[in-house]
Amino acid sequence: MNNFEKIVSRNNGWVYLEDLVDYKKLGKGSDGSIFQLTPEKCIKIFEKEETCRTELLAYQAGKTSSVIPTLYEYGRNYIVIEYINGPSLRHYLKKENQLSESTAQKLLIMLDEFKRIGFTRLDTQIRHIFVNEVREIKVIDHKRAFNRKTNIPVRLLKDLNKIGYLDEFLKYVKIFRPSLYKEWKDLTD
Numbered sequence: 001m002n003n004f005e006k007i008v009s010r011n012n013g014w015v016y017l018e019d020l021v022d023y024k025k026l027g028k029g030s031d032g033s034i035f036q037l038t039p040e041k042c043i044k045i046f047e048k049e050e051t052c053r054t055e056l057l058a059y060q061a062g063k064t065s066s067v068i069p070t071l072y073e074y075g076r077n078y079i080v081i082e083y084i085n086g087p088s089l090r091h092y093l094k095k096e097n098q099l100s101e102s103t104a105q106k107l108l109i110m111l112d113e114f115k116r117i118g119f120t121r122l123d124t125q126i127r128h129i130f131v132n133e134v135r136e137i138k139v140i141d142h143k144r145a146f147n148r149k150t151n152i153p154v155r156l157l158k159d160l161n162k163i164g165y166l167d168e169f170l171k172y173v174k175i176f177r178p179s180l181y182k183e184w185k186d187l188t189d
């Protein structure tokens with residue numbers, strides 16, 4: 001049994017921050033802390049059990065989608081999900097120095113996927129989008145997936161505007177999804 005399995009079996013479904021002092025901390029947000037468990041897996045420990053349940057539902061809904069990290073296991077206050085080895089979309093765009101046609105297509109597919117798997121919030125913040133080693137888009141932090149109803153990705157468009165890539169993105173939206181373009185083009189004026 002590896003160390004992590006020992007921790008889980010000892011604590012009856014709970015994992016505490018003190019249990020993870022030997023693991024690399026990947027990040028912390030307002031709801032949880034993330035530690036790397038293995039080269040493929042990381043754990044998100046939630047401050048509140050309820051947030052864990054809400055986010056878990058989203059990961060379960062997203063099981064068939066490649067834009068949602070794989071869910072491996074979970075307990076009362078944690079989920080174990082796929083570790084994403086790669087930059088955030090913001091850093092990726094900065095490095096590429098453009099928002100390519102391929103990236104625009106991937107973002108449109110990401111939004112289609114949110115709808116297909118039943119999320120009611122068809123939106124995300126740019127800091128929750130990552131690009132992995134094989135240039136797939138992976139989105140994290142899904143606690144709001146069902147508790148908001150949004151058909152237009154206002155947040156994503158605003159974030160892209162802030163970092164100077166909205167016009168490039170909309171240029172491709174106009175070509176590939178003209179009906180969405182009509183709905184979105186005036187939002188950030």
Ligand SMILES: Nc1ncnc2c1ncn2[C@@H]1O[C@H](COP(=O)(O)OP(=O)(O)O)[C@@H](O)[C@H]1O
Pocket residue numbers: 026027028029030031032033034042044069081082083084085127128140141143
């Ligand atoms: N699957 C993951 N792979 C790599 N890093 C991650 C992963 N999940 C979260 N992180 C890191 O942890 C940070 C916080 O995660 P997040 O889920 O947004 O927490 P919170 O719900 O508290 O906002 C992220 O910004 C990211 O840097």
Ligand SMILES: [Mg+2]
Pocket residue numbers: 029030128141
């Ligand atoms: Mg977050």
